[in-house]
Amino acid sequence: MITLAIQKTGRLSEKSTKLLKDCGIYFANGDSSKLKTKANNFPLQILFLRDDDIPECIADGAADIGIIGENVYLESGRALKLVKRLGFAGCRLSIAVPRQMDFESVSDLAGKSIATSYPRILQKYLDRKNVEANIHQITGSVEVAPGIGLADAVFDIVSSGSTLISNGLKEVEKVMDSEAVLIAAPELDEAKNKVIDKLLFRIQAVKKAASYKYILLNAPDEKIDDIVKIIPGMKSPTLIPLAEKGWHSLHSVIQEEDFWENIENLKKAGAQGILIIPIEKMVL
Ligand code: PRT
Ligand code: ZN
Numbered sequence: 001m002i003t004l005a006i007q008k009t010g011r012l013s014e015k016s017t018k019l020l021k022d023c024g025i026y027f028a029n030g031d032s033s034k035l036k037t038k039a040n041n042f043p044l045q046i047l048f049l050r051d052d053d054i055p056e057c058i059a060d061g062a063a064d065i066g067i068i069g070e071n072v073y074l075e076s077g078r079a080l081k082l083v084k085r086l087g088f089a090g091c092r093l094s095i096a097v098p099r100q101m102d103f104e105s106v107s108d109l110a111g112k113s114i115a116t117s118y119p120r121i122l123q124k125y126l127d128r129k130n131v132e133a134n135i136h137q138i139t140g141s142v143e144v145a146p147g148i149g150l151a152d153a154v155f156d157i158v159s160s161g162s163t164l165i166s167n168g169l170k171e172v173e174k175v176m177d178s179e180a181v182l183i184a185a186p187e188l189d190e191a192k193n194k195v196i197d198k199l200l201f202r203i204q205a206v207k208k209a210a211s212y213k214y215i216l217l218n219a220p221d222e223k224i225d226d227i228v229k230i231i232p233g234m235k236s237p238t239l240i241p242l243a244e245k246g247w248h249s250l251h252s253v254i255q256e257e258d259f260w261e262n263i264e265n266l267k268k269a270g271a272q273g274i275l276i277i278p279i280e281k282m283v284l
Contacts, residue, residue: 001195002043002188002196003044003047004020004063004065004066004067005046005063006049006054006067007049008035008050012051012069015089016067022206022280024202025039025042025044026040026041027039027040054066054072055076058080059079065083066182066183067180067182067183068180069089069178070085070176070179070181071091071118071176074120075118075121077120081186082183083181083183083184084181084182085179086181087179087210091157091178092174092176093118093155093175094155094158095153095155095171095172095175096171097109097153097154097170098152098170103172106173109131110132112133113133113135114135114136114155115142115151116135116155117139117156118156119137122155125175136151138150142156143163143169146167146168147168158171206281208283209280210279211255211256212255212256213254213277213278214276214279215254215274216274217249217272217273218248218249219248219269219272220246220270221248223269223270223271224248226270227266227271228250230266230269231253231254231266233253234284254276263276
């Protein structure tokens with residue numbers, strides 16, 4: 001049995017739960033006051049915590065693995081392993097200054113004060129850039145700090161950028177990108193590592209599936225060779241004869257990102273009745 005810590009409520013909680021369900025791991029989480037639950041069909045116990053508490057919880061052995069933002073992982077400074085990037089809750093951590101401030105480079109921040117909830121990440125960045133600034137650690141509503149005279153600049157999470165704009169700030173320096181990550185204790189016994197490998201295998205299959213689509217189309221027999229060149233699939237496309245002579249239905253997979261370009265090429269090559277279907281799991 002391994003113990004996984006996930007965020008109780010917040011931006012990561014729903015997607016973390018969904019990821020487990022997509023991996024075929026089922027558990028009761030209807031009661032939001034619950035702190036702990038066990039999966040019905042996988043050797044996994046789940047702890048529901050505040051994201052900031054997860055690194056410590058793994059470091060002291062109360063949990064073996066966890067799902068948190070890369071920002072929280074790096075800020076914790078704990079010696080934990082980053083096992084897998086999970087591709088959700090994407091954001092960036094940036095420095096922002098009041099809109100009217102002239103800003104050429106990060107050295108303009110020398111001697112200035114910067115408000116943040118991520119002092120460790122910011123300090124490392126400033127050290128790398130040889131800039132000495134005063135870091136004000138505050139939790140929550142960092143973006144209001146310059147407006148109330150608490151700091152000259154902020155270092156915070158940015159997603160769409162609208163929070164910064166509505167507080168009269170401009171993003172001037174991206175320090176890092178972040179996404180949800182699976183982290184683990186540095187040393188775990190063999191039995192636990194086996195369960196983690198099993199979980200990782202499933203996560204891989206779910207993630208792979210998400211980046212591919214299943215494609216079906218009809219084509220006259222003489223066009224099949226050209227179409228196969230465009231969508232060669234995993235090994236080779238499946239061909240099924242249609243009831244109408246001289247035609248086949250061709251089934252294959254394509255990468256989500258090549259999707260529109262492929263559709264155009266397929267139509268040009270003579271494909272008709274193209275269907276694109278999501279794939280649930282994919283094992284190569
Ligand atoms: O209660 P708990 O401590 O568990 O949760 P929390 O409030 O600390 O974290 P939560 O749920 O807000 O975020 C969890 C994680 O989601 C973060 O650590 C990031 O890794 C990731 N994430 C992704 C974000 C955002 N996007 C995001 N937009 N975290 C916060 N924001 C906030 C940001 O702080 C700012 O106030 O959204 C605002 C910026 O958004 P835009 O779109 O206006 O730029
Ligand atoms: Zn938090």
